[in-house]
Amino acid sequence: MENAEYKPVIGLEVHIQLKTKSKMFGMAPNKLDMTEPNVNIDEVVTAQPGSLPVANKEAIRLAAKMGLALNCTIDEWSKFDRKHYFYPDLPKGYQISQLDQPIAKEGWLEITKSDGAVKKIAIQRAHLEEDAGKNIHPDGLPYSLVDYNRAGTPLLEIVTHPCIESAEEARKYLEELQRIARYVGASDADMEKGSMRCEPSISVRLPGEVGLPPYKCEVKNINSFKFVEQAIKYEIERQTEMRKEGLVPKQVTMGWNEKLNQTVEQRSKEEANDYRYLPEPDLPPLQFTSEYIEELRGELPELPAAKRKRFREEYGLPDADIENLINWKELTYYFENVVSELDAWILSAPAELSGKTDKRGKLIKSVANWCLQDFSAMLNVEHKNPDESLVTPENLAELVKLIDDGKISSSAAKQVFRAMYERGGDPSEIVGDLGLEQVSDEGAIASVIDVVIANNEKAVTDYKAGLEKSFGFLVGQAMKELKGKGNPNLVNELLRNKLK
Amino acid sequence: MKFEHLELSELREKLDKKEITSVQLTEYFLARIEKLNPELNAFVTICRDEALSQARVADDYINSPGENPPLCGIPFSAKDLFCTVGVRTTASSKILDQYIPPYDSTVIVKLKEQKAVLVGKTNLDQFAHGSSTETSYYGPTKNPWDTSRIPGGSSGGSAASVAAGMVPFALGTETGGSIRQPSSLCGVSGWKPTYGRVSRFGVIAMASSLDSPGAHGKSVKDLVSLANIMSGVDLKDSTTGDRISDFRLQIADLKGVRVGVPKQYFVDGMQEEVRERVIEATKELERLGAELVEVDLPHTKYGSLVYAIVAPAEIASNLSRYDGIRYGYVTSEAKNLLEVYEKSRSEGFGDEAKRRIMTGTYVLSAGYYDAYYKRAQKVRRFIINEFAEVFKKVDVLVAPSSPNVAVTLGKAADDPLFGYIADQLNIPSSLAGLPALSVPCGFARPQDGVTPSVDGLPVGLQIIGPQWGEQKIFDVGLAYQSATDWHKKHPTEISNS
Known part of the structure; x- marks a missing residue:
């Protein structure tokens, strides 16, 4: 167990792009996914001489809300600073950021690890800044191009304390942070699209080493949760090996190389910039009143952690289902609307039914299954949210009831749901239109079974001789006669009785 | 008929009464610019075509019914730091030699809304780094009173363009004396606003926490009219203050007005005749009813x-x-x-x-x-507080705008003492973001040689007010100019031989 003594020390810097109408410091539109370069620009974005920044109120609002959602303190005063460096994608020659008075300080976020252990990840700060443009290097051409569409996009940088100890913890933190950003409505927080970016700093502590190791390696260029996990694992292994040999890894910036599946040294920190921070003279300090902070707190939605806890208590669903629902804020709203439709029905149903909690539990599980399976799949194809579909919560509740009542088979229900999704409408009517009612009339089923028994003597004989397989064949024949609409439980039951 | 030294209200009347059209007035001033600029080099860019087309628009407006905005049809020049859409804006630098802005600065937008006519962009020290206009990439501007001398700076081209009657008024900017000092050396009136009174948006930045766009004009009255148009909160400049800018033009006597005379602003080493002219001006203010109070500004x-x-x-x-x-x-x-x-x-x-x-x-x-x-920012706070304290005792402060009259071209660096005292006179109030005027208050002989200017060279009195206290400096300036005619003196016309 010697290895366990080498403890990873990990801190995460996460940038999320805030969802605002205009840029962080000007009126140009904040639209991503542009195909044409240099469209979302104006004199402020391209730093024309004489242009001045004006802080975006909506971005400040979203940043403060994120701060509150992450249990941070929002100080009364916050200010912007200029961070200087030269790069073609940075139009002003400085980035407007926040040095010593970030908008949010000292918070935490709770994660549950796969072994069930709960851990609070301490957040050091969250500050506002602006994104850079993109440099483009056309293959084989002797020049580079710059696209400023992204320049000036509002960013919230969220920095943890170096309190993360494994790749798994890092991943869980990122996933929860993503959920929170989406719940708050601050960002799409999509790693693949770059609206959420993560730069882990990793070092490995020697057995018995006190304080932080005398170096750290930052990893850039990671665009998925999976790669964050892989990059951290790779670094931990690399650095642990070095430290075991008595070496101190160089303080360097690494890049994640997807093809090699490893980190690669990018640049040495020794050549690091002196950013020559300057309090931004073009922007007065921000002042937050306690009324404003309370107003923002009041606007926060139920956050994933609270919702997770409540869903467990109220709906008794398996953890995996809850996790999957929680991942999609809009779907949780939809799910709860369907459940409340069903609850209304249960309450108005005969006393013996409304008293049965297992009945309610069964219905809720069925709703969760529809939400997470067929419905999610269809919505994902069209990149839609549940409330943008034609399937109303009332209609889905109705469908779940029809199944529970035995009025349609589960395979027929899938057809009905597709029709509801494509055209909208009441499931009972669709069942009628498509002729999918389940046959539960004992007399009708019994007469079909009689015919099947008469026509399949061999199978009957085989079954009676103990060949169970033949029973399945006979059920199939009966269902065929019933055009698939027979109530399968009833068909089974009647057939067994007749063959006794 | 001559128009070059008329005040704005006089030009307004002539335009409104159709004694002259804006196109004619614009042609008149363009002709003067084209005649005088080869000698004075006050302009970096003359925009004849744009000006005439703006003048035609102004004439259409004047010819249609209704009242005309105060500056409608009146030509002006702008220091070449003000961005002007489609018109080259250089900051008198090589690095922006070919730069054509895609947008107008807020002040230019306001003047265009008035249908004022931009005739050209004036010379300055490169990026406003200087106080002589000699560091311009396009060569120095000459003082219209004596073309062997500097006009001051950095707004030297703007001040010279007004002094020489090339325009009725000019936009300038000040960071640490760049409006007051050239106004003084060229014998024109200049207004350095309270920091945040006039939008900096679209004005090429020098030092953001100090830059104050302002103006040079024929009189304080003209500057008050301009202040009413140029001032105001701008959503594109977060450092502008939401203050009402509706300034009185009426001339009142100065009874009950307390005028502070800071002893640190009348030190030895400044030109003696300059000091005398300024002291005479303070006596004039006293005669008009003001009470003179000696004050101490030890942090100067x-x-x-x-x-x-x-x-x-x-x-x-x-x-x-x-x-x-x-x-x-x-x-x-x-x-x-x-x-x-x-x-x-x-x-x-x-x-x-x-x-x-x-x-x-x-x-x-x-x-x-x-x-x-x-x-430095901490010490700046001390300076700000010291002014705030003094303004509890007095309404305005008065001092020389410059310790000397215009020096010979190329010699500005020869007398470091003048430079040092000049800084004392202008920089503390700039650091505190205070408003100030410079008004002509007489003439003095230069110390470095002779001048062909018969009366000598212009001397300027500066009137400094408390933060947002423009009305106070305007009141004092208006009263002073109602009792004196130094602002009506003009340089001898340069002959084009």
Whole structure:
């Protein structure tokens, strides 16, 4: 167990792009996914001489809300600073950021690890800044191009304390942070699209080493949760090996190389910039009143952690289902609307039914299954949210009831749901239109079974001789006669009785 | 008929009464510019075609029913720091020699809404780094009173253009004396607004926490009219204040007005005759009813030290954007990205810009920030508080705008004492963001040789007010000019031989 003594020390810097109408410091539109370069620009974005920044109120609002959602303190005063460096994608020659008075300080976020252990990840700060443009290097051409569409996009940088100890913890933190950003409505927080970016700093502590190791390696260029996990694992292994040999890894910036599946040294920190921070003279300090902070707190939605806890208590669903629902804020709203439709029905149903909690539990599980399976799949194809579909919560509740009542088979229900999704409408009517009612009339089923028994003597004989397989064949024949609409439980039951 | 020295209200009347059209007036001033500029070099760019088309629009407006805005159809010039859409804006620098802005500065927008007519862009020290207009990439501007002398700076082209009757008024900017000092040396009236009174949006930045766009005019009355138009909160400049800017033009006597005379502003080493003229002006204010009060501003001496740190820090930062990537001068020699930066900037910037970039970069370097910039800002706070205290006792302060009259071209650096005292006179109030006027108050003989100007060279009185106290300095300036006619003196017409 010697290895366990080498403890990873990990801190995460996460940038999320805030969802605002205009840029962080000007009126140009904040639209991503542009195909044409240099469209979302104006004199402020391209730093024309004489242009001045004006802080975006909506971005400040979203940043403060994120701060509150992450249990941070929002100080009364916050200010912007200029961070200087030269790069073609940075139009002003400085980035407007926040040095010593970030908008949010000292918070935490709770994660549950796969072994069930709960851990609070301490957040050091969250500050506002602006994104850079993109440099483009056309293959084989002797020049580079710059696209400023992204320049000036509002960013919230969220920095943890170096309190993360494994790749798994890092991943869980990122996933929860993503959920929170989406719940708050601050960002799409999509790693693949770059609206959420993560730069882990990793070092490995020697057995018995006190304080932080005398170096750290930052990893850039990671665009998925999976790669964050892989990059951290790779670094931990690399650095642990070095430290075991008595070496101190160089303080360097690494890049994640997807093809090699490893980190690669990018640049040495020794050549690091002196950013020559300057309090931004073009922007007065921000002042937050306690009324404003309370107003923002009041606007926060139920956050994933609270919702997770409540869903467990109220709906008794398996953890995996809850996790999957929680991942999609809009779907949780939809799910709860369907459940409340069903609850209304249960309450108005005969006393013996409304008293049965297992009945309610069964219905809720069925709703969760529809939400997470067929419905999610269809919505994902069209990149839609549940409330943008034609399937109303009332209609889905109705469908779940029809199944529970035995009025349609589960395979027929899938057809009905597709029709509801494509055209909208009441499931009972669709069942009628498509002729999918389940046959539960004992007399009708019994007469079909009689015919099947008469026509399949061999199978009957085989079954009676103990060949169970033949029973399945006979059920199939009966269902065929019933055009698939027979109530399968009833068909089974009647057939067994007749063959006794 | 002559128009070159008429005040705005007189021009307004002539235009409204259709005694002259805006096109004729514009042609008149363009002709003067074209005649005088080869000698004075007050203009970097003359925009004849744009001006005439703006004048035609103004004439259409005047010819349609209804009242005309105060500046409708009146020509003006703008220091070449004000961005003007489609019209080259150079900051008198090589690095922006070919720069044509895609947008108008807020002040230009306001003047265009008035249908005022921009006839050209005036010369300045490169990026406003100087007080003589000699560091311009396009050569020095000459003082219209004596073309062997400097007009002052950095708004030297603007002040000279008004003094020579090339325009009725001109836009200038001040960071640490750049409106007051050239106004004084060229014998025109100048207004340096309270920081935040006039939008900086679209004005090429020198030092952001100090820059104050303002104006040069024929009289305080003209400046008050301009203040009413140029002032106001701007959503594009977060440092503008939401203050009402509706200033009175009425002349009142100065009974009950307390005029502070800071002893630190009348020190030995300034030109004796200049000091005499300014003291005579204070006596005139007393005669008009004001009470003179000697005041003490002991922190004055720290002003230039604070400025020497704060201004270069902000300048170095503001000049970062001139990198040869998106606009402006780009070297033809670069082999890689680093060389694009290094060569474009070292070939494109003048010596003074480079000096300030180096100083500013140094004072903001890791480890030096606290010792320099942070400490300087603390001292700045002392200076601000000291003024605030003094303005509890007095309504305005008066002082010379400049310790000397215009010096000979190329000799500005020869008398460092003048430079030092000039800083004392202008920089502390700039650091405090205070409003000020410079008004002509007589003439003095130069100390460096003779001048062909018969009366000598103009001397300026500055009137400094408390923050947002424009009305107070305007009241004093209006009263002073109602009792004196120094602002009606003009240089002898330069002959075009």
